Amino acid sequence: MLRWTGWIALAALALAAWTGVLLRFGIYQGMPDWAQNYTAVRHAHSHLMYFGWVTLGLMALIRHELPRWGGHPLGRAGRVQLAAGAFLALLSFPAFWANGYGLTQVGTRALPLGSMVAGLNVLVWYAFLAQYILATRRLAARPLPVQLWDWALALLVLSTAGLAGLVTLLARGTFHPLLQQLFLHLFLDLFAAGWFALALLGTVWSRLAPEGPLPERLPTGVLALALLPTFMLGMSPGVLTPAMFWVAAGANVLAAVLLGRHWLALYHRRHALPALHRLGLVAFGLHLAIAALLAWPGVWQWSAGTQLRVFFLHNYLLGWVSSVLLALLLQVWQPHALTGWAGRLMSGAWIAGTGVLLVTLAGLGLARLVLVPALLLFQIAAWVSLLPAGATLLALVLYTRRVVQARAAPALARV
Numbered sequence: 001m002l003r004w005t006g007w008i009a010l011a012a013l014a015l016a017a018w019t020g021v022l023l024r025f026g027i028y029q030g031m032p033d034w035a036q037n038y039t040a041v042r043h044a045h046s047h048l049m050y051f052g053w054v055t056l057g058l059m060a061l062i063r064h065e066l067p068r069w070g071g072h073p074l075g076r077a078g079r080v081q082l083a084a085g086a087f088l089a090l091l092s093f094p095a096f097w098a099n100g101y102g103l104t105q106v107g108t109r110a111l112p113l114g115s116m117v118a119g120l121n122v123l124v125w126y127a128f129l130a131q132y133i134l135a136t137r138r139l140a141a142r143p144l145p146v147q148l149w150d151w152a153l154a155l156l157v158l159s160t161a162g163l164a165g166l167v168t169l170l171a172r173g174t175f176h177p178l179l180q181q182l183f184l185h186l187f188l189d190l191f192a193a194g195w196f197a198l199a200l201l202g203t204v205w206s207r208l209a210p211e212g213p214l215p216e217r218l219p220t221g222v223l224a225l226a227l228l229p230t231f232m233l234g235m236s237p238g239v240l241t242p243a244m245f246w247v248a249a250g251a252n253v254l255a256a257v258l259l260g261r262h263w264l265a266l267y268h269r270r271h272a273l274p275a276l277h278r279l280g281l282v283a284f285g286l287h288l289a290i291a292a293l294l295a296w297p298g299v300w301q302w303s304a305g306t307q308l309r310v311f312f313l314h315n316y317l318l319g320w321v322s323s324v325l326l327a328l329l330l331q332v333w334q335p336h337a338l339t340g341w342a343g344r345l346m347s348g349a350w351i352a353g354t355g356v357l358l359v360t361l362a363g364l365g366l367a368r369l370v371l372v373p374a375l376l377l378f379q380i381a382a383w384v385s386l387l388p389a390g391a392t393l394l395a396l397v398l399y400t401r402r403v404v405q406a407r408a409a410p411a412l413a414r415v
Helices: 002-029 038-069 076-097 113-136 144-172 177-211 221-234 242-268 275-293 299-304 308-333 341-365 374-384 386-414
Strands: 104-106 109-111
Touching (some): 002 038, 002 308, 038 144, 038 308, 113 144, 144 221, 177 221, 177 242, 221 242, 275 308, 299 308, 308 386, 341 374
């Protein structure tokens, strides 16, 4: 079940990546007739990446790694939760495609399909949390990976309060700019900065454990608390008060310093990491440098008026999170997929495409400072996005071939 969950997560990545290609070309060529609502399609893309790719992939990996640290293996309830999680994560794509968080006419009623499916996904995450607690409650000691997973799930639960707030505002028909921004970024930004970051780090350290003893005194709980207020930096400068900004900016710098300790420890082990991991380390380091820079007076407000936020998001979610998660999924369930010529081709296409895409997105964010025409950068970003999208299809083929071989081996042995 875990292996097939990884396959579904990869399929979600491939679908989201090709939707990203559609959006990139749509920016300068116009969206096709069957995908006219650019904002809604962007919501479908981002939520599939959040729910179907990263969250589903991380939950499968955590379940796989837990027995290494004394946790109970996957049981029947766990298989049901993963199946429901996979179904609802994939369902988020069509639910958001039509109108995003808006209302969609279904028969005689207008329903917020995106919010409804997002709410159902939250229930599945709570089921995962309950099973995780049962699997780990009797551990005599909580090593570094388990501590990181503990805090990652705590921030995941806190982030869902933002979704509850958004649904409440929508149900009451209330429009309050500050609350709408607060709830939206509490959900999406804390979800990414908290759950993604800590769960991914926990999984990376779990996989590196056989290579040697894990570093001591790396931050976990303090890091989680520092990450908590950082979601406010995603809010619009028009609604964020100065006091809220300085709390968030100070926490952001502290979180960057604490995450930097993890980065340094991983950098010292870089030779044990595949190429995709090393790309992730570069993007991770850049992310930390940007986090420190945003605390400089005026930089955050200036950057909010540019396209740099798009670069920040892609550097974090594509350059770091997705690169490392892709390598982890292949390492865990298809350990030889990265070593053959096809695996090297896949890694090369992902690294080259992601690298150039990030450079062009940075150029678009700094359009006032660079001499390259914005239209040319949009065109380069669109065409180069084909490389990581193509790499996802090749990764899916490699993964599928290994899954089929693994299932066929026992049958052949009985012949």
